[in-house]
Amino acid sequence: MILCANFKANKTRQETRAYMAVVESFVSANEIDDIVMVFPPFTALEHLSRNVLIGVQNAYPAQNGAYTGEITLEQLEEFGVKTILIGHSERRHVLGETQEHIAAKFRFFAEKGFAIIYCVGEPLEIREQGDEALMRYVDTQFVGIDCNYTDLIIAYEPVWAIGTGLTPTSDQIVDMHAALRTKTSAPLLYGGSVKVDNASSIMALENVEGVLVGSASLSANDFCEMIAQASQLKQNERENECL
Numbered sequence: 001m002i003l004c005a006n007f008k009a010n011k012t013r014q015e016t017r018a019y020m021a022v023v024e025s026f027v028s029a030n031e032i033d034d035i036v037m038v039f040p041p042f043t044a045l046e047h048l049s050r051n052v053l054i055g056v057q058n059a060y061p062a063q064n065g066a067y068t069g070e071i072t073l074e075q076l077e078e079f080g081v082k083t084i085l086i087g088h089s090e091r092r093h094v095l096g097e098t099q100e101h102i103a104a105k106f107r108f109f110a111e112k113g114f115a116i117i118y119c120v121g122e123p124l125e126i127r128e129q130g131d132e133a134l135m136r137y138v139d140t141q142f143v144g145i146d147c148n149y150t151d152l153i154i155a156y157e158p159v160w161a162i163g164t165g166l167t168p169t170s171d172q173i174v175d176m177h178a179a180l181r182t183k184t185s186a187p188l189l190y191g192g193s194v195k196v197d198n199a200s201s202i203m204a205l206e207n208v209e210g211v212l213v214g215s216a217s218l219s220a221n222d223f224c225e226m227i228a229q230a231s232q233l234k235q236n237e238r239e240n241e242c243l
């Protein structure tokens, strides 16, 4: 399983340090072999990453240059960051990133060998138009994206489920992940109102290989609990195989 904590614009450097101390010691004390990633705000980046991968929530696709307010590859390299979220719905819908810009970002960071967590997902009005419209919409989010890129992870995050407490039904997640599976062999994550109460059942669904967690990941203890659930699922699977 792959478990990602997306802090968005939350936590100071000091709070992030304290958080990382909790999660890193949990991961080593419990010999967790699932992949755990944290995406803090830029101001909390530090050049240290032990058993938890640190990624960024965004960056501008350039080595450096005149891009006021952005950060580029040069600044990421200083912190040894090699993991990036691209296409998150807040970048698309709140910050107005176009598919063209997102694809340019994807190409740039893929060329630099980054692990890319590429997010797709539909707004509610599209979901309400039925399956065909839904898939047509999600397809547009793959324009210019290389689904065969080796270091790719896809996160399906319905816009209407992000930060709302609403989650799709299990069938809706399974159907979307099955459709995504026909496009790519990359691991598929689900994101959108994942929390301690539903993480385990979501991770147990077919073609769900992890979760991208926003609000509920802000508590280090809750995030650790979700990591423990992933580990427990794997343990159960092993036991079932032995029966």
Ligand code: PGA
Pocket: 006, 157, 161, 162, 163, 164, 165, 191, 192, 193, 194, 212, 213, 214, 215, 216
């Ligand atoms: P949420 O956010 O868990 O708060 O819904 C998920 C995300 O935006 O990645």
